Amino acid sequence: MKKIVILSIILSATISIFAGNPDRIGQAGATQLNINGWGRSSGWGWASVSSAKGLESLYTNLGGLAYTDKTEIIFSRTAWLMGTDININTFGFSQNIGGGALGLSVMSYDLGNIPITTVEQPDGGIGTYKPRFTNITAGYSKRFTQEISGGVGFKVFSEAITNAKAQGIAIDAGIQYITTFRKDEKIKSNDVKFGVSLKNIGPDARYAGDGLSSKYQNPENEVEYTINKRAAKFNIPTLLNISASYDIRLDDNNETYFHRFTPAFTFTNNAFSANQFTIGTEYAYKEMFQLRTGYAYEKGIFNYETRTNAFTGIMGGFTFEVPVNKDSKTTFGLDYSYRHSNPFGGSHTFGVRLNIGE
Numbered sequence: 001m002k003k004i005v006i007l008s009i010i011l012s013a014t015i016s017i018f019a020g021n022p023d024r025i026g027q028a029g030a031t032q033l034n035i036n037g038w039g040r041s042s043g044w045g046w047a048s049v050s051s052a053k054g055l056e057s058l059y060t061n062l063g064g065l066a067y068t069d070k071t072e073i074i075f076s077r078t079a080w081l082m083g084t085d086i087n088i089n090t091f092g093f094s095q096n097i098g099g100g101a102l103g104l105s106v107m108s109y110d111l112g113n114i115p116i117t118t119v120e121q122p123d124g125g126i127g128t129y130k131p132r133f134t135n136i137t138a139g140y141s142k143r144f145t146q147e148i149s150g151g152v153g154f155k156v157f158s159e160a161i162t163n164a165k166a167q168g169i170a171i172d173a174g175i176q177y178i179t180t181f182r183k184d185e186k187i188k189s190n191d192v193k194f195g196v197s198l199k200n201i202g203p204d205a206r207y208a209g210d211g212l213s214s215k216y217q218n219p220e221n222e223v224e225y226t227i228n229k230r231a232a233k234f235n236i237p238t239l240l241n242i243s244a245s246y247d248i249r250l251d252d253n254n255e256t257y258f259h260r261f262t263p264a265f266t267f268t269n270n271a272f273s274a275n276q277f278t279i280g281t282e283y284a285y286k287e288m289f290q291l292r293t294g295y296a297y298e299k300g301i302f303n304y305e306t307r308t309n310a311f312t313g314i315m316g317g318f319t320f321e322v323p324v325n326k327d328s329k330t331t332f333g334l335d336y337s338y339r340h341s342n343p344f345g346g347s348h349t350f351g352v353r354l355n356i357g358e
Contacts, residue, residue, distance in 0.1 A: 025308055028272035029234030030157050030168060032133055033200050036060075037090030037107050039076045039335030039351025043317020044294030047264040047280025049243035050176065050195035054355070055094040058103045058139050061197040061241070062151030063176035065141035068094040068101040069329070071356040076335065081310060082345030085112045090351075092137075100142035103153075109133035132160045139172070150175040155200075157236075163211035170202030170236055181246070187257050191247035198240050204233035238271040260284040274298040274308055290319040304342070311347075314340040321353070329357025 036042040038056040049061045055072045057064030071093065078088040092105030111131045115124035134157065141151025153172040159165065174197035180189045212229045245264035249257055261283050268276040280294030293316040300306030301313055317337030324330045335351035 024272050025274060026272070027235065028237040029166070030159065030200075030205060030236045032107075032109060033135060033155070033157060033170065034237050034239065035078075035080070035088065035107075037076055037078050037088045037349065038074065039317065039337050039349040040290075040319055040353075042339065042349055043315060043335075043337035044264070044278075044280030044282060044292040045296050045315055045339075046241055046243070046266040046268050046276065046278040047245070047294045049174075049197055049241045049266050050193040050245045050264060051262065051282075052195075055092050055103055055105070055353075057141070057151070057174070058092060058094070058105050058137050058153060060174075061176060061195045061243075062139050062141050062153050062172055062174035063149045063195060063197070064174070065094060065101050065103050065139055065151050066099075066143045066149040068096045068103070069355060069357045070096050072353065073356075074351055074353040076349055076351035078347060078349040080347050081341055082347070084344060086110065100140060103137075103139045103141070105135075105137045107135040129162050132158070134158045137172070141174075147179050148175070148177055159207075161211065164207050164209035166205050166207040166234075168202060168205035168236060170200045172197070172199045172201070174198070187254070188247070188249050191249075193245045193247075195243040196241065197243075198238075200236045200238045202236055204235055206233045207231040235272065237273070240269040242267045258286050260287075274300070288320070288322055290321075292317055292319075310341045310344060312340050312342050317349075321355075331355045331357070 036059055038059060041048045041052055041056045041060050052060040052064040053067040054064065055068065055074050073093045076090045080086040080088055087110040089108045090105065092103065094101050094103035111133065113128040113130050116127050116129055117124050135155060137153050137155040139151055139153030141149060143149045151174055155170050155172065158167050174195065177194045178190045179192050181192050208231065212231055214227050215224055216227060217224045243264065243266035245262055248261045250259035250261050251257055262281065264280045266278045268278065276296050276298045278294055278296040280292060282290060282292040284290045296313045298309060300308065315338065317335065319333055319335045321331050321333030324332055333353040335353065337349045339347045341347065
């Protein structure tokens with residue numbers, strides 16, 4: 001019955017796979033909602049949707065948030081598209097509350113200072129302004145059975161300059177199904193994973209503020225008046241992920257499980273950009289050292305003239321995570337990821353995590 005429930009959910013989700021319209025590419029706003037600011041999961045992109053666990057599942061698949069051991073805290077910094085001087089700071093924490101977990105994350109975008117220009121002074125020289133972009137996500141996830149977990153997240157995003165601002169809300173949802181391929185193999189369990197995540201479901205947003213107002217003077221009576229212009233609404237970038245992964249044990253010794261190799265695959269249906277197929281692999285030694293890589297394919301990505309994405313598909317990263325002391329389950333970790341892009345010089349993410357165990 002459990003498997004029937006999971007399959008029903010996956011099949012229902014696939015109904016909308018080909019519903020996207022290529023003519024809508026680039027028409028969504030708030031596209032920063034689909035930027036992964038975490039140093040671990042971004043190393044193999046959407047391939048981690050089925051296997052993500054803990055705090056980073058707030059972004060990839062909320063079903064994995066339920067696997068937070070006790071308390072997890074992460075801070076990461078991303079140098080986004082090197083050459084643009086854009087930096088992203090991401091902070092979050094998650095807490096196990098018995099059978100489930102709560103998580104909260106904040107992403108703040110540093111876009112630098114931009115010169116102020118006007119019609120009368122197109123070359124600037126009258127100061128600068130600094131855009132402020134922020135995403136805040138809160139989520140809850142629960143393990144319904146040993147194999148099934150699901151979660152829901154609520155997010156608020158804000159885009160603002162000195163005299164104009166847009167705000168919006170959205171909902172994320174995700175589910176994971178984890179099972180064992182060979183029940184008789186005691187040393188290796190929970191090695192087959194499936195995941196479905198739905199992101200950025202919410203109402204349209206709109207810019208408002210004094211920056212959309214203009215002053216005019218009536219030439220007949222020299223009376224000055226103000227006209228308020230209403231900005232058009234914009235959609236937010238909804239997407240659907242369907243993912244699977246399998247953990248392979250590489251140990252020659254049948255008594256140990258030190259070496260893990262995980263291939264993963266995810267299909268991403270984007271409502272406002274090209275659909276993607278992401279393949280990724282992760283190697284882990286005692287879960288203390290992890291090395292991962294991935295590739296995201298979308299239509300036209302090999303040709304510069306037809307490419308609609310600055311990222312060319314290649315990504316990778318690694319993790320070092322060690323116990324704080326010999327008898328403690330608390331671990332300290334360092335994460336790094338790189339995503340290649342053309343143009344620009346790629347994106348680098350560095351993360352620091354503290355995972356407090358029982």
